[in-house]
Amino acid sequence: MSAGATGKGASHDRASWLDVPRAWLSHHWACAVASIRHLLHTAFTSAMTWLVIGIALALPVSMLIALDNAHRFSSRLDSPVQLSLFLDPEQTLAAAWQLQQTLEEREDVASTRLVTKEEALREFQELSGFDDILLHLEENPLPHLIVVSPADPRMSAGAAANWQSELQALPGAGRAILDMEWVQRLNSLIRLSERLVAAVGLLLTLGALLVVGNTIRLAIENRRQEIVVIKLVGGSNAFVRRPFLYTGVAYGLGGALVAWLVIAATLWQLEEPLRSLAQDYQSEFTLLGLGWKGGLSLLMAGAVLGLSGSWLSVSRHLSRIQPR
Amino acid sequence: MIRFERVSKRYTQGHTVLDEISFTVDSGELVFLTGRSGAGKTTLLKLIILLERASRGQIQVNGQNLTGLPLRKIPRLRRNIGVVFQDHQLLFDRSIFDNVALPLRIAGCSRRELGKRTRAALDKVGLLSRERDMPITLSGGEQQRVGIARAMVNKPNLLLADEPTGNLDPELSAEIMSLLEQFSQAGTTVLVASHDLALISRMRHRIMTLRDGRMLTASGEY
């Protein structure tokens, strides 16, 4: 038997079944409004909290944006892998042509370029300025060289090493030097940074969570008496919890908004210098920002962060406040 | 409506305040609970809304057994019981209107209904003109009346009042008592703790007296 249905005093005043969801909605609405009013009322504290959360969110997000752009940038650069295949010094030019032919027929080779020992010597003379010394040499000490571009320019480091030893083993071939281009170093740097960003992002998010939690804890302390009275007159835990959860969401949303602004301002600042830098390198690279989708996801993330932070705090501190 | 069966209460550090108390209060009855200061009147009322748990014995309220009632069911129990607290328990950062309207907000009353009922309750205790004021601007007796209005506002079927006339002059005290009487006549069960013997013995209702942890006169006597 439920307590509410018995007795003469209560039954005739019970809300109709339609009233209940309406009242529930209106309490949610009232909590949302009250939490915004509370934020405005405590403008300074709220602003500080927003800033802290905003910075904590902006750092990892802008690092992600930077990484994303670096990815796009590196994927546009051509032929990251090249192989310089030196022939054995005693090999003749005919043998070099022969080897070049063999290489051209391979599936995993895109193109080859033969640099004869004479060409190499000339180039070396021009570059080094050691004309005199080299003139005195009786014999050209340089080998023929074939520069090989792979069919798959973005092969992994392991695959490239395999390829290298395969080509080295060809008859007439001497040493093969793989040009691990800086692009590939950039790629591994990007991969490393991704992990770093994940770790830093996790830490900063945790920090933001704690900031929200602590702010909510203070709010709970400030409204201790109110919580006691609400519990005395029959307010459920959900009823008591609701305004604090809304306040948490408002903190999270505000923080995300600050982060969005910070990121947008930073990108705006960087756009011009980056464009001129890209022009210097004859590249058409443009910086890609958050966009609407990214921004909205950031807001969502902020809201979720605020909600979980306040939930943590509320579940820890609210049950401790009991009327006596 | 209320049934105590051999109920004892002992605070964790302290003596036994209530010792094997048994009594019943019927639906629609008005009963006074009296006894010296420290006799355990407040403690007994706290047991009914589970602000404290009985150490031993069975308590039934509204047909519901309170022994082992899970925590999550306590709010619902309290929503059906109006309580006038000895120490008022008002919120001093909210208007008088908002204080009285609180139980209706919790119950999820529509806005119009809430305004209507809150004003009706404030009118009954004679404080309608002060609805916009803050409780701090009221005298002790007026604060007590706000507490009474809040206890009655959602027309509970059980009303507990702990010294509802503690700070009132004789005339107002009599008025409040007759208000409580009206409630019981309308079908509400009312249990009033009071040591204003002069006043309550003039009203022809049952009086229960606590002394040394025992219930002296449990029924039938005036």
Ligand SMILES: Nc1ncnc2c1ncn2[C@@H]1O[C@H](COP(=O)(O)OP(=O)(O)OP(=O)(O)O)[C@@H](O)[C@H]1O
């Ligand atoms: N939380 C508590 N912990 C320990 N002892 C308590 C607690 N609350 C009350 N007591 C003790 O229980 C006894 C009864 O207290 P209670 O408040 O019920 O008395 P009362 O009859 O309401 O008195 P008064 O008329 O002064 O309000 C007192 O001796 C008091 O010291």
Ligand SMILES: [Mg+2]
């Ligand atoms: Mg008392």
